[in-house]
Amino acid sequence: MTTIFLDFETYFDPKFSLTKMTTMEYIRDPRFKVWGMGYRFIDENETTWLGEDEVTDFIQSVAWDDTAVVAHNAMFDAYILTQYYNVRPKYYYDTAAMARGRWPGQSARLADVAERLFPDNPDMRKGDELVNAKGIVDLPPDIEQQIAGYCQQDVDLTYAIFEEMWQDYPPSEMDLIDMTTRMFVEPTLMVDRKRLTKYRDQQITNSEQLIEASGIDKKVLSSNQQFTEYLKTEHNINAPTKKSPTTGQQIPALGKNDAGYKQLCDKHPELQHIWNARVAVKSRIAETRAQRFLDACNEDGTLSVPLRYYAAHTGRFGGTEKINMQNLPRGSEIRKSLTAPPGSLVYVADLSNIEARMLAWIADETELLQAFGRNEDVYSQFASRVYGRPINKVDDPTERFVGKTAILGLGYGMGANKFQATLKSGAMGPPMEFTTHEAFDVVDTYRSSYPGIPQFWERSSEILKWTLDRTKHNFNYRVFTIKKNAIGLPNGMALSYPQLRPAGINKYSYVSRNKSEFTWGGRITENIIQALARIVITDGIARIATYMDRIGGRVVLTVHDEIVCVAPETDANNVMDTIIELMCIAPTWAPDLPLAAEGGYDKAYSK
Numbered sequence: 370m371t372t373i374f375l376d377f378e379t380y381f382d383p384k385f386s387l388t389k390m391t392t393m394e395y396i397r398d399p400r401f402k403v404w405g406m407g408y409r410f411i412d413e414n415e416t417t418w419l420g421e422d423e424v425t426d427f428i429q430s431v432a433w434d435d436t437a438v439v440a441h442n443a444m445f446d447a448y449i450l451t452q453y454y455n456v457r458p459k460y461y462y463d464t465a466a467m468a469r470g471r472w473p474g475q476s477a478r479l480a481d482v483a484e485r486l487f488p489d490n491p492d493m494r495k496g497d498e499l500v501n502a503k504g505i506v507d508l509p510p511d512i513e514q515q516i517a518g519y520c521q522q523d524v525d526l527t528y529a530i531f532e533e534m535w536q537d538y539p540p541s542e543m544d545l546i547d548m549t550t551r552m553f554v555e556p557t558l559m560v561d562r563k564r565l566t567k568y569r570d571q572q573i574t575n576s577e578q579l580i581e582a583s584g585i586d587k588k589v590l591s592s593n594q595q596f597t598e599y600l601k602t603e604h605n606i607n608a609p610t611k612k613s614p615t616t617g618q619q620i621p622a623l624g625k626n627d628a629g630y631k632q633l634c635d636k637h638p639e640l641q642h643i644w645n646a647r648v649a650v651k652s653r654i655a656e657t658r659a660q661r662f663l664d665a666c667n668e669d670g671t672l673s674v675p676l677r678y679y680a681a682h683t684g685r686f687g688g689t690e691k692i693n694m695q696n697l698p699r700g701s702e703i704r705k706s707l708t709a710p711p712g713s714l715v716y717v718a719d720l721s722n723i724e725a726r727m728l729a730w731i732a733d734e735t736e737l738l739q740a741f742g743r744n745e746d747v748y749s750q751f752a753s754r755v756y757g758r759p760i761n762k763v764d765d766p767t768e769r770f771v772g773k774t775a776i777l778g779l780g781y782g783m784g785a786n787k788f789q790a791t792l793k794s795g796a797m798g799p800p801m802e803f804t805t806h807e808a809f810d811v812v813d814t815y816r817s818s819y820p821g822i823p824q825f826w827e828r829s830s831e832i833l834k835w836t837l838d839r840t841k842h843n844f845n846y847r848v849f850t851i852k853k854n855a856i857g858l859p860n861g862m863a864l865s866y867p868q869l870r871p872a873g874i875n876k877y878s879y880v881s882r883n884k885s886e887f888t889w890g891g892r893i894t895e896n897i898i899q900a901l902a903r904i905v906i907t908d909g910i911a912r913i914a915t916y917m918d919r920i921g922g923r924v925v926l927t928v929h930d931e932i933v934c935v936a937p938e939t940d941a942n943n944v945m946d947t948i949i950e951l952m953c954i955a956p957t958w959a960p961d962l963p964l965a966a967e968g969g970y971d972k973a974y975s976k
Contacts, residue, residue, distance in 0.1 A: 426486040464530045486533050538861075738962075
């Protein structure tokens with residue numbers, strides 16, 4: 370396999386650019402045009418510029434089935450290769466993705482990465498000549514010469530960045546980058562346009578009906594000032610207020626999540642038709658999301674799945690391209706509108722309570738871990754301790770839900786007040802009223818039942834403290850390696866805390882996304898658990914991807930703890946069983962971690 374570094378330069382103007390459009394919309398637009406391309410094979414010493422008339426012939430001359438592509442933000446350049454020029458490289462590298470993995474929470478823009486890696490070399494800086502070509506469809510020779518130099522510099526920077534990073538980057542993570550890129554540029558998942566269009570139209574109709582039923586003009590409902598005046602004039606109601614975070618002045622608190630507005634709605638149930646209409650005007654999320662998925666469809670009906678590799682501090686995937694594929698509620702019409710192509714099925718497997726299991730493992734809570742290993746109903750068991758009587762899933766669903774919320778929510782230091790608010794908000798299920806005393810009892814029961822967990826909060830704080838002590842660097846503790854301002858993980862990645870410093874007793878501050886973040890034992894524990902759980906999930910993805918290659922299938926998506934595949938519909942039960950089996954293999958660094966998963970298959974992503 371040979372390796373090519375490349376970068377496309379394309380036409381853009383103030384209204385037609387990637388700042389205004391998604392990658393899919395931009396490249397599929399009739400205005401899209403390739404000005405040229407810079408490329409450099411790995412064994413070459415300089416980058417070559419190809420003008421508009423030369424690009425197609427060159428692309429057709431490359432043996433792409435034996436060629437790896439390296440680009441900075443490969444989703445863009447590889448989408449051009451696959452969807453515009455119809456070629457399929459063997460492998461995808463992305464230096465922007467690698468930068469996010471190496472420096473989570475810091476900019477992965479080419480200019481910033483180059484400056485970070487080569488701070489003392491002024492030659493390693495990204496140019497700004499691209500602005501000179503804005504709005505010019507056919508580049509004149511002098512402008513093309515500028516763009517050629519600009520492009521060649523970008524390719525050279527990508528080459529240097531890759532050479533600097535690839536040897537220390539875990540191969541398993543490289544494979545994840547390749548797989549994530551392939552989900553986007555070589556899509557398999559389909560969209561049921563008819564079903565999704567019907568759903569979108571229903572949302573529009575429902576909103577219009579709610580607005581009409583209120584008898585209030587849409588402009589009044591959408592304006593905070595006019596809605597405030599309406600409430601006072603027509604119903605003698607004073608709208609709640611809050612302090613503006615920007616001006617410091619009092620402003621109407623009319624957001625659906627504002628506490629004062631929630632209280633107002635609860636106080637006046639006779640005006641529910643007005644509250645419904647206000648929501649219908651201000652929140653068109655369902656309609657907008659459905660339309661964005663429709664807009665994201667390729668001409669062949671496939672959906673380019675946009676996942677952002679290492680979007681979170683802990684390595685978790687994130688959404689991008691204006692359709693957050695990490696936010697697909699179970700049972701939603703958007704989920705059900707994602708389908709397999711003819712002859713295939715959508716297979717979905719979900720790791721069961723992986724974070725709670727990982728926390729029990731790392732905190733040496735043997736009893737809890739063994740209960741998970743025996744596939745016992747841990748939620749009911751804890752609820753039984755809370756209520757002082759046997760609780761089971763069938764007869765005591767409400768009490769069991771309290772146990773579930775506690776097991777899943779109290780492991781990172783949540784206090785009684787927040788636990789009470791979590792139950793009341795319905796964030797994890799049906800809203801429930803708990804007194805402050807009852808909430809304190811549940812929290813105390815949890816911490817006394819599993820003392821190793823609060824002890825690990827303290828140990829987590831100590832682990833982070835070690836990263837500030839150079840005598841502790843390269844010290845191995847459990848599955849971690851202590852580094853400067855970072856906790857090394859068993860897969861070769863790290864939890865990074867740039868500019869880490871003490872910020873009080875057992876508290877620390879660090880910089881992420883150009884702002885200060887504060888952390889402490891419970892939050893550090895949450896980072897650790899989520900990072901370790903992510904490794905378990907991605908190891909499972911890798912095994913399943915290998916299996917999919919053998920049977921003619923593909924891993925097409927991962928959503929939190931789920932792995933989604935498209936594979937042939939023949940022998941579906943065996944395929945599903947194999948996916949579950951591969952997902953539940955414990956990592957070598959935690960061989961006694963009990964894993965469990967459940968799953969199913971259908972023509973659509975219906976689980």
